[in-house]
Amino acid sequence: MRKYSIQDERSIRTDRAVREWTRSALLDKAQEARMLPEMQVELRRTNVFLRFILFAFGLLLIGATVLLVALTFEIKADVPIAILCFVSAACSLIIAEVLVQNFRLYRFGVEEAAAVSVAVLVTVGIGILLPKGFYGADKFTIVIALITAAVAAFLVYLRYGYLYAAVASLFCLSVAPFALELSESMHRMLAAGLLTVAFIAARVKVMENQNEFPGDEYRTIQAIAWLGIYAYLNLHLASIGSIFFAPELVGPFYVFTYAAIWLLPPIGLILGLRDRDRALIDVNIVLSLVTLATNKPYLNMPRETWDPILLGLLLVGTAVALRRWLSKGDRNGFTSARILLSDKRGVAAVATASAALHARHPTPQPPAQPDRGFHGEGGRSGGAGASGSF
Amino acid sequence: MRYAVTAARYLLGIALSRALALPGLLNLTMTTVERLDNWKRAGIITDVQHGLLAALVRRERFSLFLEINALLYLGVLSLAAGLAWTFTTYFQRLGDFFILGALSALLAASLYYCFSRTPAYSNEEVESPNIVFDYILYFACLVLAVELGYIEFRFEWLRDAWNNYLLFSSVVFFILAYRFDNRFVLSLALSSLGGWFGIHFSTPEISSLASLRTVALLYALLVAVIGVFLQRQGIKKHFLETYLHIAATVTFAALISGLSEQNATGFLLAVLVASVASVILGLRFKRFMFVVYGIVFGYIGVSYRVLRNVDVFGEVLMYFVVTGSVVIFAVFFLARRFAREE
Numbered sequence: 001m002r003k004y005s006i007q008d009e010r011s012i013r014t015d016r017a018v019r020e021w022t023r024s025a026l027l028d029k030a031q032e033a034r035m036l037p038e039m040q041v042e043l044r045r046t047n048v049f050l051r052f053i054l055f056a057f058g059l060l061l062i063g064a065t066v067l068l069v070a071l072t073f074e075i076k077a078d079v080p081i082a083i084l085c086f087v088s089a090a091c092s093l094i095i096a097e098v099l100v101q102n103f104r105l106y107r108f109g110v111e112e113a114a115a116v117s118v119a120v121l122v123t124v125g126i127g128i129l130l131p132k133g134f135y136g137a138d139k140f141t142i143v144i145a146l147i148t149a150a151v152a153a154f155l156v157y158l159r160y161g162y163l164y165a166a167v168a169s170l171f172c173l174s175v176a177p178f179a180l181e182l183s184e185s186m187h188r189m190l191a192a193g194l195l196t197v198a199f200i201a202a203r204v205k206v207m208e209n210q211n212e213f214p215g216d217e218y219r220t221i222q223a224i225a226w227l228g229i230y231a232y233l234n235l236h237l238a239s240i241g242s243i244f245f246a247p248e249l250v251g252p253f254y255v256f257t258y259a260a261i262w263l264l265p266p267i268g269l270i271l272g273l274r275d276r277d278r279a280l281i282d283v284n285i286v287l288s289l290v291t292l293a294t295n296k297p298y299l300n301m302p303r304e305t306w307d308p309i310l311l312g313l314l315l316v317g318t319a320v321a322l323r324r325w326l327s328k329g330d331r332n333g334f335t336s337a338r339i340l341l342s343d344k345r346g347v348a349a350v351a352t353a354s355a356a357l358h359a360r361h362p363t364p365q366p367p368a369q370p371d372r373g374f375h376g377e378g379g380r381s382g383g384a385g386a387s388g389s390f
Numbered sequence: 391m392r393y394a395v396t397a398a399r400y401l402l403g404i405a406l407s408r409a410l411a412l413p414g415l416l417n418l419t420m421t422t423v424e425r426l427d428n429w430k431r432a433g434i435i436t437d438v439q440h441g442l443l444a445a446l447v448r449r450e451r452f453s454l455f456l457e458i459n460a461l462l463y464l465g466v467l468s469l470a471a472g473l474a475w476t477f478t479t480y481f482q483r484l485g486d487f488f489i490l491g492a493l494s495a496l497l498a499a500s501l502y503y504c505f506s507r508t509p510a511y512s513n514e515e516v517e518s519p520n521i522v523f524d525y526i527l528y529f530a531c532l533v534l535a536v537e538l539g540y541i542e543f544r545f546e547w548l549r550d551a552w553n554n555y556l557l558f559s560s561v562v563f564f565i566l567a568y569r570f571d572n573r574f575v576l577s578l579a580l581s582s583l584g585g586w587f588g589i590h591f592s593t594p595e596i597s598s599l600a601s602l603r604t605v606a607l608l609y610a611l612l613v614a615v616i617g618v619f620l621q622r623q624g625i626k627k628h629f630l631e632t633y634l635h636i637a638a639t640v641t642f643a644a645l646i647s648g649l650s651e652q653n654a655t656g657f658l659l660a661v662l663v664a665s666v667a668s669v670i671l672g673l674r675f676k677r678f679m680f681v682v683y684g685i686v687f688g689y690i691g692v693s694y695r696v697l698r699n700v701d702v703f704g705e706v707l708m709y710f711v712v713t714g715s716v717v718i719f720a721v722f723f724l725a726r727r728f729a730r731e732e
Binding site for chain 2: 027054354
């Protein structure tokens, strides 16, 4: 099923690791030069930036081409449009296969755009063929379209190994219950249940493969499924971001979800630390923060100005305590020290990107005392990010 | 015996997959640990290296460096924001003396910690004494910003000239960023300088999109010049990329905003020149993010100008098909020529 062989996938990962070890001064250049030839594969790769451009323009090209064909041949009825979608999907699939088979592209962007287009076009085609189509608000149509999208995206993942396709598949699958005529609590339970199945399945595969490919892929899927379970069970995500839906639920289900948002992060953290699974650890650190941020809305308590201070003290205190604990003797292999250069680069990238955050929340700001009737506007740009309210 | 089997698998796998060119058909896959074992036996790596690398692969040695950094960064931001919010909300109850005293004490303690533990200054990159150090300095800078903001909030010493606080804090942040080799503080300095530029040169009389655009371009030019000058002087060369990222994004945003003007040919030309320069320099120095800036902003600029007068949907689609194909072929060539390895 998979287009790339396990040997190639493993060679690529080992190749990356050897380069990273050399950059991190764990190996020298001479050692790297002797190791790398072994991992040579007949696949063409590029860096993540050019990959992004090729992916974006590939999607643009395919989308524009399909629309242009529809416009040129005046295809307007449902069935011909659906046929056009299926034919386009077949063409996209052939393009993706040819690009991988003949041009030997691997994570090159353009073949990814073709593969992703297959899933999108098949979903649109099926959606149009079903009674009333997408815009008829027919629940059955929406459910079938979402399931089609989930299956198509998962097939793309199985064939080409694009992790984002697996994530999209999980998302479509878990959203599908919301189109059914059920209560809000049942929607969420079903969605969380489906993701729990996905989590368990991914976990079983992780156990089988451990530290080698495809274990790394399953670890990511497992962490994303866990994140999704939490997201469906936290009813107050809207309090930290308006993009989330805010349901009005009370009663036992409300209490159950409150217990769940406190239980899931520690359980996930324990699993992540036990398995030394970075994806699961990082996801559960984020979930812990979200739980703290949504605790007061859950309890219907007002936010106080000192809440951020307490949160800040907790985070800094946790980090300092963890560092001190790790620095005192052997901690079963865990360390606070930087081992790889990529970690340092990641921090540097965040530091550079933080300029955008500072620009949004400027400091210092002009006088804005409430009793003088002045209202600060948040400023135009620049500053330190700590006092946007001045 | 185990080593013999592993070695046999290894040799057979390489020989068959390469010579017969049948990757994927044979299930002769080698794990990273097995490769490490072979490299050790072949004398390519030492026992110590093998031990460390195998421990990394097996996750027996696991660094929480990134996670601790993330906790510290979010913690410091949250703490400073909370202080600012609390003090401005409860200043009447807490009193100026307490608030300024508390902020000054925090600032002094943080700076004392940094100055007492810092290694000697060097023009080269200097490693922090510990993982917490950088964030304590960052916290000190945020507290300074909060304190300056509070002083003006309460006492209005500078009134209409309050933006000079931004200039002052920017200068202080620059000095601290270079003294302690801290990119977070450098970003703070650059954005404070941007704030000062934006407010100082955009008085109500001349405030308009055009004047803001000019100010933004001036700011971007200054940032780029400072960055390149310091890099040429050999002072913290690794900071250059931060300067250039900020200069590039501000430049492109300013130029693209000019395309909505009536007579925008000059802006279009400027976008194209900046795009080509960004792509060429990005490729030359293998900083591919600048290639992305050049291609994406250049494409947006050209498309905006070309499509603004096109009313026929088919022509719009044809434009995307043709230009999309051109970009894909061009980037495909660039990727093969300049960026083969990941």
